[in-house]
Amino acid sequence: MKAGIIGAGAWGTALAQTLAAGGQHVRLWALEPEVVEAVNNDRQNPLYLPRIPLSPSIEATGDIAAMADRDMLLIVSPAQHLRKVVAQAPAGPPLILCSKGIEAGTGLLMSEVAAEAQPGSPIAVLSGPTFAHEVAKGLPTAITLACADADLAAKIAARIARPAFRPYLSDDVVGAEIGGAVKNVLAIACGVAEGAGLGLNARASLISRGFAEMTRFGLARGARAETLAGLSGLGDLVLTCSSTDSRNFSLGKGLGEGRAARDLLANRRTVAEGAFTAPVLREAARAARVEMPVVEAVCALLEDAAPLAQVMDALLARPLRAE
């Protein structure tokens, strides 16, 4: 098995650790030379996945061309860097996209961006409720692997499955991507509820009504309802909306505590994808005439367009309607 992982943040490193279980060689491309050095010399990634001893079967590299001999490539960069990273990756092997977001400027999903950046490469999407530090510790995890080509999906699944890492197959690539992108924005909303002390009823309502928004938007973009109700949609939504382990939830918590988005986002090393996805999603939803009031509210808070009390009042004052 010759897996290559492109992107050595928390998730790329955790995936490398998972695939390296059992002594399989995994090559991991990192942007930062200090990450390459720490992984190769100290068996650690203190920048992005601290306190997890890494397998000796992981070989880090700063040279993306070193991925040329790999027979599958997991792309794990932040969504807004995926186009550039995929364009630099060697062409040929299947690309397994692990980033969650929508590209700013184009409104494209990651599979659409990858298809433009590297035409002809087979594409799959790996997405679900997966906090990196838990996966890296070998805690039980299930995840959606979506690919239009069922044979390829089965081959990839067989190669990435581990006793505690269980992929479920789907042919609904768009559905898997929309779930992962939208849940990050909704997690910000749930973090706001936590930070502002709005209570657990509010959080449950945001999850349910947010899921209704995800479903409306997903169906408008051709996703299937059962995909949105699966691991990559509802499953990830519940995870990310429930814990400060989520960077998106934590960002929202800061907003709910009254801190400004620009301060919370300034100089951060780790990515809170929802902050980038929110305005793109709002645009896409408006263009498709899909109502997404929770997403609109998150955008207003991120843009500091209105105080939280006003945003809450506007949400609660919407016309009463059927569920």
Ligand SMILES: NC(=O)c1ccc[n+]([C@@H]2O[C@H](COP(=O)([O-])OP(=O)(O)OC[C@H]3O[C@@H](n4cnc5c(N)ncnc54)[C@H](O)[C@@H]3O)[C@@H](O)[C@H]2O)c1
């Ligand atoms: N962390 C998780 O638990 C988790 C789980 C599933 C999916 N994801 C998704 O994986 C993707 C990567 O997230 P992460 O948590 O691994 O990242 P991270 O926040 O841990 O690290 C940031 C990453 O961004 C990279 N980066 C910074 N500037 C860059 C540039 N100019 N070009 C290319 N790369 C650059 C860094 O090298 C690093 O790999 C995101 O889309 C995220 O939603 C994360």
Ligand SMILES: O=P(O)(O)OC[C@H](O)CO
């Ligand atoms: O920390 P977050 O909010 O980016 O969430 C990480 C993963 O996407 C959870 O599945």
